[in-house]
Amino acid sequence: MHHLLDPASPLAGRLAELGHSPWRAKAVRRWVFAGRASSFAEMTDLPKALRAVLEAEFRVWTTTIATHSTAEDGTEKLLLELHDRHRIECVLLRDGDRRTVCISSQVGCAMGCVFCASGLDGVVRNLSTAEIVEQLVRLARLLPPDERLSHVVVMGMGEPLANLDRLLPALAVAQDPEGFGISQRRITISTVGLPAAIDRLADLNPGYHLAVSLHAAADTLRTRLVPVNEAIGLEAVMEAADRYWEASGRRLTFEYVLLGGINDSPGDARDLVRLLAGRAALVNVIPYNAVAGLPWKEPTAASRDRFIDLLRASGVNVQVRRRKGARIDAACGQLRRLAAGRAAGATDP
Numbered sequence: 418m419h420h421l422l423d424p425a426s427p428l429a430g431r432l433a434e435l436g437h438s439p440w441r442a443k444a445v446r447r448w449v450f451a452g453r454a455s456s457f458a459e460m461t462d463l464p465k466a467l468r469a470v471l472e473a474e475f476r477v478w479t480t481t482i483a484t485h486s487t488a489e490d491g492t493e494k495l496l497l498e499l500h501d502r503h504r505i506e507c508v509l510l511r512d513g514d515r516r517t518v519c520i521s522s523q524v525g526c527a528m529g530c531v532f533c534a535s536g537l538d539g540v541v542r543n544l545s546t547a548e549i550v551e552q553l554v555r556l557a558r559l560l561p562p563d564e565r566l567s568h569v570v571v572m573g574m575g576e577p578l579a580n581l582d583r584l585l586p587a588l589a590v591a592q593d594p595e596g597f598g599i600s601q602r603r604i605t606i607s608t609v610g611l612p613a614a615i616d617r618l619a620d621l622n623p624g625y626h627l628a629v630s631l632h633a634a635a636d637t638l639r640t641r642l643v644p645v646n647e648a649i650g651l652e653a654v655m656e657a658a659d660r661y662w663e664a665s666g667r668r669l670t671f672e673y674v675l676l677g678g679i680n681d682s683p684g685d686a687r688d689l690v691r692l693l694a695g696r697a698a699l700v701n702v703i704p705y706n707a708v709a710g711l712p713w714k715e716p717t718a719a720s721r722d723r724f725i726d727l728l729r730a731s732g733v734n735v736q737v738r739r740r741k742g743a744r745i746d747a748a749c750g751q752l753r754r755l756a757a758g759r760a761a762g763a764t765d766p
């Protein structure tokens with residue numbers, strides 16, 4: 418059985434074999450991208466016999482929606498169950514005119530960031546291209562007919578650069594006018610900072626916006642928070658980020674999750690100022706969102722403001738990310754664990 422949403426599926430070839438013109442494959446996918454059909458049976462402009470062949474040989478969906486939650490601020494989150502019963506999550510964020518989707522790239526994550534629910538159980542597997550595209554399709558369908566997706570961030574579960582071979586074809590669908598027509602400049606790939614993979618992306622396609630998750634600006638602290646840093650080191654991460662910047666010409670973004678009492682001191686802010694000196698960078702400060710079962714705390718308002726003021730006073734561009742959808746556990750990995758706990762009979766935290 419082939420997946421309709423996989424751009425490499427043999428749909429066009431099969432249609433040609435059956436005597437149909439090449440545009441028909443685009444038309445079939447369009448039914449699904451535009452949210453007008455969920456099955457081949459609903460594609461009413463196709464001959465009945467063709468619908469039956471497609472039904473027998475292709476599958477429209479690879480996932481089912483396990484839960485769909487909506488927050489007061491309009492953020493919607495889907496927990497999707499995959500064919501092998503694993504679960505991933507993806508989020509639709511509404512902000513002014515922006516309709517941003519945050520999608521996952523793997524089941525679980527091998528990076529092991531200590532404050533992240535996604536990494537607690539390690540990585541299970543890479544998502545397929547169809548599974549990544551399907552997150553876009555399912556989230557786009559949550560919008561009313563007069564709204565379109567405007568931005569994509571690959572910042573959900575998983576390390577995107579560890580699954581580049583399946584991610585890039587999915588992002589090509591996001592860009593394709595026959596898919597979602599989202600400009601490449603509005604697509605952000607977030608990484609913990611894997612130098613070889615950053616260089617590979619720079620070679621293959623440096624048009625994407627790259628966001629490097631730092632969380633600490635000194636090696637000892639970063640290794641404590643992002644264990645994969647031990648084998649890489651900040652210097653190598655920053656050098657690879659610089660090379661990506663040279664290839665793309667676009668300002669780099671660095672993510673910094675602010676953990677109360679851990680990486681929010683004036684000394685931590687000064688380390689970050691030193692690290693970014695001379696670089697065209699934007700720092701996204703993300704006040705930590707407490708995760709049940711993990712020991713990390715949210716920063717106090719005073720320590721958060723002091724940290725940000727210190728960066729700004731030194732000329733660093735800072736943006737504070739609002740915690741949209743906090744009420745529906747929109748921090749990566751939380752919903753999946755909650756549902757897994759429920760399935761195992763655990764009490765809700």
Ligand code: SF4
Pocket residue numbers: 526527528529530533534535536573574575576609749
């Ligand atoms: S923060 Fe991102 S890279 Fe780190 S463990 Fe979680 S999903 Fe993986």
